[in-house]
Amino acid sequence: MRFPTAHAPYLAPVNSVNRIMLEVLVALIPGLAALVWQFGPGVLVQCMIALLAAQLGEAAMLSLRRRPIAPALRDYSAALTAVLLAVSLPPLAPWWLTAFGALFAIVIGKHLYGGLGYNPFNPAMVGYAVLLISFPQHMTAWLPPKELSGSALSFADAWNAIFTRTLPSDMTFDALTMATPLDTIKTQLGLNRLLDEIQAGGLFAGIGGRGWQWVNFGFLLGGLWMLKRGIIGWQIPVGFLGALFGISLIFFLIDPAVYPTPLFQCFSGAAMLGAFFIATDPVTASTTPRGRLIYGASIGLLVFVIRSWGGYPDGVAFAVLLLNLAAPTIDHYTRPRVYGHPK
Amino acid sequence: MIDFSKYQKIVRDGLWHNNQAFVALLGLCPLLAVSNSVINSLGLGLATTMALIFSNVIVSLIRNHVATEIRLPVFVLIIASNVTVIELLMNAFFHDLHKILGIFIPLIVTNCAIIGRAEAFASKNPVDRALMDGLFVGLGFTFALVMLGALREAIGTGAVLNRADLMFGEIAKNWTLPVFSDYDGFLLAILPPGAFIGLGLLIAVKNLIDARAKTKALGKTAPVQTDSLHKSPMHES
Numbered sequence: 001m002r003f004p005t006a007h008a009p010y011l012a013p014v015n016s017v018n019r020i021m022l023e024v025l026v027a028l029i030p031g032l033a034a035l036v037w038q039f040g041p042g043v044l045v046q047c048m049i050a051l052l053a054a055q056l057g058e059a060a061m062l063s064l065r066r067r068p069i070a071p072a073l074r075d076y077s078a079a080l081t082a083v084l085l086a087v088s089l090p091p092l093a094p095w096w097l098t099a100f101g102a103l104f105a106i107v108i109g110k111h112l113y114g115g116l117g118y119n120p121f122n123p124a125m126v127g128y129a130v131l132l133i134s135f136p137q138h139m140t141a142w143l144p145p146k147e148l149s150g151s152a153l154s155f156a157d158a159w160n161a162i163f164t165r166t167l168p169s170d171m172t173f174d175a176l177t178m179a180t181p182l183d184t185i186k187t188q189l190g191l192n193r194l195l196d197e198i199q200a201g202g203l204f205a206g207i208g209g210r211g212w213q214w215v216n217f218g219f220l221l222g223g224l225w226m227l228k229r230g231i232i233g234w235q236i237p238v239g240f241l242g243a244l245f246g247i248s249l250i251f252f253l254i255d256p257a258v259y260p261t262p263l264f265q266c267f268s269g270a271a272m273l274g275a276f277f278i279a280t281d282p283v284t285a286s287t288t289p290r291g292r293l294i295y296g297a298s299i300g301l302l303v304f305v306i307r308s309w310g311g312y313p314d315g316v317a318f319a320v321l322l323l324n325l326a327a328p329t330i331d332h333y334t335r336p337r338v339y340g341h342p343k
Numbered sequence: 344m345i346d347f348s349k350y351q352k353i354v355r356d357g358l359w360h361n362n363q364a365f366v367a368l369l370g371l372c373p374l375l376a377v378s379n380s381v382i383n384s385l386g387l388g389l390a391t392t393m394a395l396i397f398s399n400v401i402v403s404l405i406r407n408h409v410a411t412e413i414r415l416p417v418f419v420l421i422i423a424s425n426v427t428v429i430e431l432l433m434n435a436f437f438h439d440l441h442k443i444l445g446i447f448i449p450l451i452v453t454n455c456a457i458i459g460r461a462e463a464f465a466s467k468n469p470v471d472r473a474l475m476d477g478l479f480v481g482l483g484f485t486f487a488l489v490m491l492g493a494l495r496e497a498i499g500t501g502a503v504l505n506r507a508d509l510m511f512g513e514i515a516k517n518w519t520l521p522v523f524s525d526y527d528g529f530l531l532a533i534l535p536p537g538a539f540i541g542l543g544l545l546i547a548v549k550n551l552i553d554a555r556a557k558t559k560a561l562g563k564t565a566p567v568q569t570d571s572l573h574k575s576p577m578h579e580s
Contacts, residue, residue, distance in 0.1 A: 112543075130531050130536075
């Protein structure tokens with residue numbers, strides 16, 4: 001319930017769940033556009049499937065919990081979860097994978113904990129982590145970016161691939177899919193090759209790998225717009241990217257044959273998406289200004305640790321989930337001093 | 344023939360109302376760790392039941408001869424000896440199952456359900472009641488384990504009773520029951536998170552059944568309109 005107050009010294013608050021979620025969705029457009037440009041319209045189909053599944057899950061859970069359904073469906077919070085999950089998935093993932101991930105995120109990640117505002121973990125990342133752990137063969141089947149393959153699937157082809165697992169007759173899934181830059185680095189380093197040789201491949205050009213850098217630029221652009229609009233604070237993205245850049249720089253200077261450049265780390269994988277859209281979720285992140293810096297920086301450090309020495313090529317989801325767990329403790333120790341109270 | 348009516352409360356508490364896994368939430372470590380298939384669950388559940396029966400009977404037999412100050416070390420000693428015997432027996436007769444369950448069989452010693460029953464029940468009750476309590480608390484624990492095991496195995500692999508031969512010998516080789524056909528498998532259910540989520544859901548189902556039974560009983564004894572109980576004037580405005 002809001003009481004718009006119009007008298008002189010007050011400004012009516014314009015923030016609402018609706019407006020914030022909608023603006024975050026708008027801010028996702030550049031990154032989404034880059035994804036569609038580089039990886040084809042399958043991304044849009046994934047968004048549609050995830051949106052439908054998330055809204056259905058939301059409605060079903062609300063009716064089970066005997067809560068009003070219509071306002072929650074109109075506040076875009078489930079929609080945002082769905083889109084964040086959909087942009088993290090491989091563009092040609094089978095439809096049931098996306099639908100299951102979105103349902104898991106909403107039903108178990110969000111509503112079993114009490115719904116919007118009560119979930120301790122970022123629902124989209126819960127869904128992503130569950131899918132990554134349970135269906136690794138589908139979750140690693142990324143497509144080559146358009147910069148490399150020169151062509152992208154048409155909408156109808158992508159639709160068929162997602163819903164019926166059929167491709168145009170001259171293609172197969174094994175031939176079509178390709179490891180991401182981070183994945184390539186991880187497996188090739190495991191084969192004792194040096195970074196120079198690995199990065200001589202066609203996938204690595206520019207700063208973040210072909211295709212992937214544009215996606216990251218897109219999310220960076222959307223993120224900067226959100227910063228300007230005051231939807232997110234600067235602490236988490238700066239902490240995240242600063243820590244990721246800093247620790248990558250240290251290790252790059254120590255051994256450039258094994259550790260990629262800090263710029264590559266910041267513009268590859270889910271770095272920008274994570275820094276601006278996922279780590280900044282107001283429900284699950286730390287809330288104090290100092291706490292947010294610590295929270296963001298810890299995620300950045302963990303992302304580097306998982307990418308360099310962990311079992312997975314990228315670690316944004318796991319890092320965010322771990323720090324979600326730590327956020328209440330961080331808040332406890334970084335509570336701002338109340339004016340007039342002793343330290 | 345034994346008169347079972349005097350054990351009714353023990354049976355009901357052990358199996359349902361005070362189920363060690365679903366209500367008391369004891370023994371969760373082995374419960375969560377080995378419940379990834381029906382056979383593993385059944386193996387550990389029956390081993391725990393045996394340990395419960397023997398420790399309850401022995402504790403009950405010596406209950407009047409142990410000084411209260413040292414009762415806990417004595418109980419632990421009894422339980423540890425029992426579990427050692429059970430472990431050696433399993434190693435001899437169910438060798439393959441013993442290899443799969445591994446450390447969790449010796450760890451039955453640390454299952455708080457067992458020392459909990461010894462302290463709360465066996466040390467205060469005659470042998471026959473302690474025996475029945477051990478048996479039904481154990482069966483209740485086994486029931487919980489098998490339910491969780493079946494849930495995780497069915498969702499995780501699409502079939503239950505895989506490798507039943509570990510426990511029932513050669514004839515059980517093809518007891519595997521397919522639940523879903525053409526199923527890819529859902530790895531999360533078999534991994535540790537599946538145990539936590541599965542146990543949570545099972546406890547929720549148990550609470551739901553209890554709540555339903557309660558409203559039904561309420562409706563029988565008092566013909567009050569149950570609607571008016573749920574409706575508060577706040578919601579009307």
